[in-house]
Amino acid sequence: xxxxxxxxxxxxPQNSFTEEMFLQEPRDYNGVRFLKCVEPQYTGxxxxxxxxxxxxxxxxxxxxxxxxxxxxxLEKPGAIITGTGMGCVEDTGRFLxxxxxNEEKLLNPTPFIQSxxxxxxxxxxxxxxxxxxxxxxxxxxxxxxxxxxxxxMLLAExxxxxxxxxxxxxxxPDLFTITDRLGFWKKEPVNxxxxxxxxxxxSIAGEGVAFLALSRNKTEKSVAAxxxxxxxxxxxxxxxxxxxxxxxxxxxxxILGINGDNEGDRLYQKLRSGIFSNIPALxxxxxxxxxxxxxxxxxxxxARIIKDQHVPEIMKTDDHHYGTINxxxxxxxLRNRDHSSIVVSSC
Amino acid sequence: MEQLVQKLKxxxxxxxxxxxxxxxxxxxxxxxxxxxxxxxxxxxLELTVLLEKKYGLKxxxxxxxxxxxxxVNSLAQFIRENNKG
Amino acid sequence: MSGKVYITxxxxxxxxxxxxxxVLDSLLSSRSGIGNLTLIDSVHKDEIPVAEVKAxxxxxKQLAGVPHRETWSRTSxxxxxxxxxxxxxxxxTDSPGIRKGIIxxxxxxxxxxxxxxxxxxxxNNCHGRLRDVITHxxxxxxxxxxxxxxxxxxxxxxxxxxxxxANSILLGSRLISSGIxxxxxAGGADSLTLFTLNGFNSLMILDKRGCKPFDDDRNGxxxxxxxxxxxxxxxxxVERSGRKALAVxxxxxxxxxxxxxxxxxxxxxxxxxxxxxxxxxxxxDPSEINYINAHGTGxxxxxxxxxxxxxxxxxxxxxxxxSTKAYTGHTLGAAGGIEAVFSVMAITEKCIWPSLHFSxxxxxxxxxxxxxLIRNANVRNVLSNSFGFGGNNTSLIFxxx
Numbered sequence: 001x002x003x004x005x006x007x008x009x010x011x012x013p014q015n016s017f018t019e020e021m022f023l024q025e026p027r028d029y030n031g032v033r034f035l036k037c038v039e040p041q042y043t044g045x046x047x048x049x050x051x052x053x054x055x056x057x058x059x060x061x062x063x064x065x066x067x068x069x070x071x072x073x074l075e076k077p078g079a080i081i082t083g084t085g086m087g088c089v090e091d092t093g094r095f096l097x098x099x100x101x102n103e104e105k106l107l108n109p110t111p112f113i114q115s116x117x118x119x120x121x122x123x124x125x126x127x128x129x130x131x132x133x134x135x136x137x138x139x140x141x142x143x144x145x146x147x148x149x150x151x152x153m154l155l156a157e158x159x160x161x162x163x164x165x166x167x168x169x170x171x172x173p174d175l176f177t178i179t180d181r182l183g184f185w186k187k188e189p190v191n192x193x194x195x196x197x198x199x200x201x202x203s204i205a206g207e208g209v210a211f212l213a214l215s216r217n218k219t220e221k222s223v224a225a226x227x228x229x230x231x232x233x234x235x236x237x238x239x240x241x242x243x244x245x246x247x248x249x250x251x252x253x254x255i256l257g258i259n260g261d262n263e264g265d266r267l268y269q270k271l272r273s274g275i276f277s278n279i280p281a282l283x284x285x286x287x288x289x290x291x292x293x294x295x296x297x298x299x300x301x302x303a304r305i306i307k308d309q310h311v312p313e314i315m316k317t318d319d320h321h322y323g324t325i326n327x328x329x330x331x332x333x334l335r336n337r338d339h340s341s342i343v344v345s346s347c
Numbered sequence: 348m349e350q351l352v353q354k355l356k357x358x359x360x361x362x363x364x365x366x367x368x369x370x371x372x373x374x375x376x377x378x379x380x381x382x383x384x385x386x387x388x389x390x391x392l393e394l395t396v397l398l399e400k401k402y403g404l405k406x407x408x409x410x411x412x413x414x415x416x417x418x419v420n421s422l423a424q425f426i427r428e429n430n431k432g
Numbered sequence: 433m434s435g436k437v438y439i440t441x442x443x444x445x446x447x448x449x450x451x452x453x454x455v456l457d458s459l460l461s462s463r464s465g466i467g468n469l470t471l472i473d474s475v476h477k478d479e480i481p482v483a484e485v486k487a488x489x490x491x492x493k494q495l496a497g498v499p500h501r502e503t504w505s506r507t508s509x510x511x512x513x514x515x516x517x518x519x520x521x522x523x524x525t526d527s528p529g530i531r532k533g534i535i536x537x538x539x540x541x542x543x544x545x546x547x548x549x550x551x552x553x554x555x556n557n558c559h560g561r562l563r564d565v566i567t568h569x570x571x572x573x574x575x576x577x578x579x580x581x582x583x584x585x586x587x588x589x590x591x592x593x594x595x596x597x598a599n600s601i602l603l604g605s606r607l608i609s610s611g612i613x614x615x616x617x618a619g620g621a622d623s624l625t626l627f628t629l630n631g632f633n634s635l636m637i638l639d640k641r642g643c644k645p646f647d648d649d650r651n652g653x654x655x656x657x658x659x660x661x662x663x664x665x666x667x668x669x670v671e672r673s674g675r676k677a678l679a680v681x682x683x684x685x686x687x688x689x690x691x692x693x694x695x696x697x698x699x700x701x702x703x704x705x706x707x708x709x710x711x712x713x714x715x716x717d718p719s720e721i722n723y724i725n726a727h728g729t730g731x732x733x734x735x736x737x738x739x740x741x742x743x744x745x746x747x748x749x750x751x752x753x754x755s756t757k758a759y760t761g762h763t764l765g766a767a768g769g770i771e772a773v774f775s776v777m778a779i780t781e782k783c784i785w786p787s788l789h790f791s792x793x794x795x796x797x798x799x800x801x802x803x804x805l806i807r808n809a810n811v812r813n814v815l816s817n818s819f820g821f822g823g824n825n826t827s828l829i830f831x832x833x
Contacts, residue, residue, distance in 0.1 A: 052366070097554055099626060109396075116592075128690070137591070138541075138570035142588050233587040389694065
């Protein structure tokens with residue numbers, strides 16, 4: 001099963017939405033413990049009436065989706081599939097707060113309506129009047145991967161010829177505080193672009209939205225293809241992880257979910273001294289931070305690398321030589337429980 | 348009445364987050380729903396909450412709601428007629 | 433590859449019973465699970481009826497076989513109980529090389545614990561027990577259940593509001609049919625929470641008298657909780673063990689209404705499309721459907737929209753239909769799974785479940801739901817609808833063997 005990528009778009013803590021060359025001039029955040037998205041000016045991109053109720057994540061999601069479709073020259077996809085680890089956190093928190101503030105009386109319904117995980121997928125469909133297949137996956141580090149798998153299956157089944165697939169996660173102050181208390185993040189403020197250098201516990205929090213326009217058949221807009229998506233839940237040992245990655249198409253380079261956490265990153269180091277020892281490795285979470293659906297952003301980066309046949313300096317971890325890039329293997333794990341691989345290939 | 352109409356316009360803009368609108372853009376005679384401002388059923392609920400929270404007035408049936416929330420004027424009239432003070 | 437999708441097991445827990453036998457008994461006795469809110473402390477306690485699973489979290493832990501000291505949300509306990517029953521009833525035995533998956537669904541996740549956390553957290557963000565917030569996300573219950581049942585190959589969660597677990601069954605069927613998996617546990621779970629109770633109340637779509645689906649006097653839904661799962665297997669998987677299947681998933685379809693964030697289109701476009709897709713996949717003519725288990729929440733909007741869609745599709749030959757939500761309440765993310773179990777039971781028991789609390793036909797429709805239980809019915813093909821916020825419409829068709 002495979003799919004051609006005809007367009008992509010992302011809103012991230014980098015200038016990925018507005019600048020074509022954003023990786024050449026990456027945003028350097030000093031003394032931070034989390035990264036927030038660089039949002040575009042929505043005037044001109046979103047109709048104010050349509051956007052009147054939209055929370056931040058919905059605005060970002062819809063905007064990135066529309067830009068992705070525009071890039072792909074696609075007016076209306078045959079299906080819309082999204083993934084989100086934590087869903088619409090801001091509206092969930094807002095409604096929860098209002099329950100207690102108002103003692104369960106006279107509550108505004110809007111944040112409740114918009115707290116459901118499929119709000120973005122539904123809003124996109126509403127704006128496009130798209131009656132096609134519509135689904136949303138909410139499963140931690142597999143949210144985007146399942147959305148992709150579903151898209152690949154749907155294309156193979158012939159249910160749709162073109163699919164908009166993407167993922168989104170937002171960081172709110174409350175979510176940061178709670179995950180901080182859970183010990184996910186570095187205690188000391190760091191510089192994001194040097195994330196790989198700190199050998200301390202924890203990562204930096206992030207957020208982002210990324211969409212891909214996929215098709216069953218190659219078109220003139222096709223820049224790359226997704227040729228494999230795999231997930232591995234709660235492996236018992238390192239050999240299971242190796243097994244997941246070993247039999248994939250011989251990658252010219254790998255993009256790893258290195259996130260600066262010394263314990264979690266050990267796994268990537270082991271792979272780099274093992275089955276990936278002769279393969280150049282890139283990383284990306286210094287650009288976007290750690291969040292459940294970061295692999296969606298990584299996939300857009302992989303598509304870009306294949307399209308441009310150019311590896312951005314800022315993503316490199318070593319001095320390997322790069323020839324023609326035909327296959328990129330993205331491997332990520334979320335707290336050593338949700339492991340996934342995505343292969344992006346030339347087409 | 349005019350003061351109330353003005354205040355209502357401001358409150359509608361705030362509660363419904365019509366961030367690009369100003370009170371002078373809203374025609375108090377024009378329908379709020381479907382035509383005119385083009386509000387929907389969720390906005391109707393939000394306005395119902397506003398009515399009860401700020402003015403202590405309840406809308407009891409959907410039919411009553413349709414009449415009261417027809418326009419800014421009808422809303423203002425409802426408040427004036429039922430004002431307890 | 434397009435293999436048949438066999439249903440070999442069912443598992444359920446709802447306000448009407450803690451397992452398939454009890455739930456079936458309630459169905460046959462027309463016994464609704466709707467009553468007073470007892471397990472959550474809410475100001476609406478005495479005004480809003482709900483359909484609670486009649487068990488505290490402590491009892492659910494015992495039923496689920498979960499050690500007392502472990503942290504489980506109510507949703508995940510409900511889910512595990514139903515999944516365990518489904519697996520046991522299927523007779524499935526593992527063996528090397530068999531690829532297994534769990535596709536679960538929820539809309540509430542661990543919110544029952546999160547809202548307890550938030551009560552304290554909002555006053556001081558150093559407060560609130562972390563144990564109450566680590567089960568919040570949708571994937572938590574699925575991973576807990578997957579871990580308890582030893583399922584690893586594909587583990588994922590769908591969250592599309594009230595169509596969630598129907599979508600689980602839809603995806604599960606496709607994973608079997610395409611040969612990606614040999615066995616899938618598919619369905620969903622949701623528990624009652626202050627969040628959803630107040631959420632639906634703020635939308636003013638809760639009927640304080642209890643729901644009356646498809647009744648002209650209906651005024652809203654009644655919230656419920658529970659879990660419902662099917663065990664789906666490939667033909668090979670069933671044959672190698674010589675077991676008998678209960679039914680097959682013969683059709684499925686998902687479409688987006690794309691009309692409004694919460695309301696359904698007046699003519700039920702999304703519903704019409706999802707039902708049509710399901711029929712096409714099942715290669716069935718509308719006239720071959722013997723029973724429709726409708727989404728039928730009891731809201732003025734849904735029942736009219738769904739009713740119109742049924743009328744458009746079936747014209748003058750609307751088969752016997754009912755909504756079972758007057759039994760179980762609207763179990764949100766679990767509804768599709770629970771009603772899939774009811775649909776399979778309708779086939780195996782040869783029954784048409786009644787639409788409880790129905791008395792006045794809707795003016796707008798030319799047909800009425802079945803008000804009484806029908807036994808010894810010819811029930812071979814059952815269509816089950818689940819429609820969620822955001823216009824997410826899913827229809828499943830189950831066929832007897």
